[in-house]
Amino acid sequence: MNSISLVCFLLWTGVSSFEFEELTQYVKSHEDEFIETLRKWVAVESDSSDVAKRPDLHRMMDMTAEKLRLIGGTVQMIDVGTQAFPNGSTIALPKVVTAQFGSDPSKHTVCVYGHVDVQPAKKEDGWATEPYELTDIDGNLYGRGASDNKAPVLAWIHTVEVYKALNISLPVNVKFIIEGMEETGSNGLDDMIEAQKDKFFSDVDYIIISDCVWLSKRPALTYGTRGNCYFFAQVEGPKKDLHSGVYGGTVIEPMTDLIGILDKLISPSGEILIPGIREAVAHLSDEEWKMYQDIEFDMESYKKDIGMDKLMYSNKVDLLAHRWRHPTVSIHGIEGAFSSTGTKTVIPAKVIAKFSIRQVPKMDPATVEKQVTEYLRSVFAKRKSPNKLNVSMVIGAKPWLADPTHPLFEAGKAAVKRVFDTEPDLIREGGTIPIARTFQDVIGKSIIMLPIGGFDDGLHSQNEKISRYNYIEGTKLFIAYLNEVSQIKKY
Numbered sequence: 417m418n419s420i421s422l423v424c425f426l427l428w429t430g431v432s433s434f435e436f437e438e439l440t441q442y443v444k445s446h447e448d449e450f451i452e453t454l455r456k457w458v459a460v461e462s463d464s465s466d467v468a469k470r471p472d473l474h475r476m477m478d479m480t481a482e483k484l485r486l487i488g489g490t491v492q493m494i495d496v497g498t499q500a501f502p503n504g505s506t507i508a509l510p511k512v513v514t515a516q517f518g519s520d521p522s523k524h525t526v527c528v529y530g531h532v533d534v535q536p537a538k539k540e541d542g543w544a545t546e547p548y549e550l551t552d553i554d555g556n557l558y559g560r561g562a563s564d565n566k567a568p569v570l571a572w573i574h575t576v577e578v579y580k581a582l583n584i585s586l587p588v589n590v591k592f593i594i595e596g597m598e599e600t601g602s603n604g605l606d607d608m609i610e611a612q613k614d615k616f617f618s619d620v621d622y623i624i625i626s627d628c629v630w631l632s633k634r635p636a637l638t639y640g641t642r643g644n645c646y647f648f649a650q651v652e653g654p655k656k657d658l659h660s661g662v663y664g665g666t667v668i669e670p671m672t673d674l675i676g677i678l679d680k681l682i683s684p685s686g687e688i689l690i691p692g693i694r695e696a697v698a699h700l701s702d703e704e705w706k707m708y709q710d711i712e713f714d715m716e717s718y719k720k721d722i723g724m725d726k727l728m729y730s731n732k733v734d735l736l737a738h739r740w741r742h743p744t745v746s747i748h749g750i751e752g753a754f755s756s757t758g759t760k761t762v763i764p765a766k767v768i769a770k771f772s773i774r775q776v777p778k779m780d781p782a783t784v785e786k787q788v789t790e791y792l793r794s795v796f797a798k799r800k801s802p803n804k805l806n807v808s809m810v811i812g813a814k815p816w817l818a819d820p821t822h823p824l825f826e827a828g829k830a831a832v833k834r835v836f837d838t839e840p841d842l843i844r845e846g847g848t849i850p851i852a853r854t855f856q857d858v859i860g861k862s863i864i865m866l867p868i869g870g871f872d873d874g875l876h877s878q879n880e881k882i883s884r885y886n887y888i889e890g891t892k893l894f895i896a897y898l899n900e901v902s903q904i905k906k907y
């Protein structure tokens with residue numbers, strides 16, 4: 417390269433490649449230190465679902481704040497109130513940690529969201545290692561919360577740390593919002609975001625969430641998540657449970673009614689039977705079809721992973737489309753049913769079915785609630801049963817969808833190219849990350865999900881892990897990403 421084209425190259429890449437080399441070299445030489453920090457974080461049993469672990473969770477938030485302070489951030493711990501239990505008692509919620517690095521108005525400001533609480537884990541659940549002792553086996557770092565979401569949060573913190581350590585100014589202003597109740601529904605966070613809208617968030621241009629995983633060995637950018645409408649359907653009949661020998665054949669049983677109406681939710685081939693639901697789904701465009709076709713995804717290992725020979729769809733595009741961009745109905749359980757082993761001969765007087773609909777854009781939860789309630793009522797009415805049906809929606813989390821050609825995503829593609837020398841898969845999540853939609857609705861800023869976790873990290877399950885490779889290369893990806901974002905034109 418001659419000197420003129422070198423100058424052009426440097427202008428084009430924005431940051432000199434020398435700095436990128438220097439920054440990533442630092443990551444490489446501090447790999448063990450970064451893993452030690454992850455070990456300390458994983459050792460804290462910050463299980464947000466277990467009240468007995470609440471002191472650990474508070475300690476985890478303190479550690480997060482301390483780490484951010486140590487690298488020079490302006491840190492706040494924001495009180496988000498208390499959690500109330502059905503028995504009337506209350507307990508303090510973990511504080512939300514916010515931090516700020518830089519406030520140069522000529523630069524973009526990104527806000528990184530993450531969480532440091534974890535799902536429950538016990539060795540006897542089937543872990544091969546102690547869940548809270550980070551264990552390196554063949555380059556995989558096993559431990560609860562390793563991938564969801566402690567390593568990604570640390571990778572972001574280390575990104576800032578590396579810039580600071582090398583005295584290279586951050587290409588964008590960086591803010592953090594780290595919570596400790598994600599795994600139990602982000603209690604208190606929506607209100608906090610609303611209250612901070614014109615304060616902490618006033619200068620934020622973009623939100624980055626790294627709380628998801630790749631689809632294969634190839635890096636990915638995530639541009640959509642499904643929502644979740646969760647329902648209870650209760651059928652109530654006799655005033656008490658009855659003996660099937662004594663009363664069977666004389667009463668119209670609530671369980672029979674309930675199963676009858678549940679069977680009308682979805683056909684054996686996966687067709688949702690509730691009027692209005694399928695009609696709301698956007699048509700799969702040719703472009704989308706092409707995108708899905710290009711995604712690296714192995715049907716056989718997917719089948720093997722879940723232990724099924726046959727799936728609802730036999731080709732990749734249909735399968736991915738139904739995982740991400742079509743709604744689905746799942747029936748989770750029936751409360752009040754006789755559920756232990758044995759042969760009890762009871763007729764339950766009252767049964768409550770739990771089912772949910774993962775919904776997609778253009779499906780508003782309030783509309784879904786109305787559609788489901790009216791439909792189940794009409795199906796139930798046809799049975800002419802004397803029993804009482806009560807349907808209620810208990811969760812209505814909205815889906816989120818971004819434009820995968822937005823500059824934030826173009827920046828992601830460039831960063832992936834630089835670090836991994838490949839194009840990322842553009843993917844959606846079948847699950848729900850309600851906070852994305854809150855950020856979109858309340859702050860009104862663009863969001864990207866930039867995962868670094870591996871497809872086989874086993875979030876929420878036994879033997880959760882993140883690989884050393886994903887953790888360390890992921891840190892480099894974030895370093896490259898900040899540079900790319902700084903290149904986005906200011907409007």
Ligand SMILES: *[C@@H]1O[C@H](CO)[C@@H](O)[C@H](O)[C@H]1NC(C)=O
Pocket residue numbers: 467501502503504505
């Ligand atoms: C109320 O419920 C919570 C959560 O299950 C429990 O930790 C607490 O001890 C209970 N309080 C009383 C007074 O029973």
Ligand SMILES: *[C@@H]1O[C@H](CO)[C@@H](O)[C@H](O)[C@H]1NC(C)=O
Pocket residue numbers: 583585
């Ligand atoms: C860091 O860089 C700034 C200029 O960007 C310089 O003024 C300062 O002296 C540097 N500090 C150290 C410790 O190298």
Ligand SMILES: *[C@@H]1O[C@H](CO)[C@@H](O)[C@H](O)[C@H]1NC(C)=O
Pocket residue numbers: 648650806807808
């Ligand atoms: C219906 O169920 C909901 C919650 O499941 C409950 O709050 C409501 O009181 C019930 N209504 C009737 C009429 O039973």
Ligand SMILES: [Zn+2]
Pocket residue numbers: 531564565598627
């Ligand atoms: Zn998570």
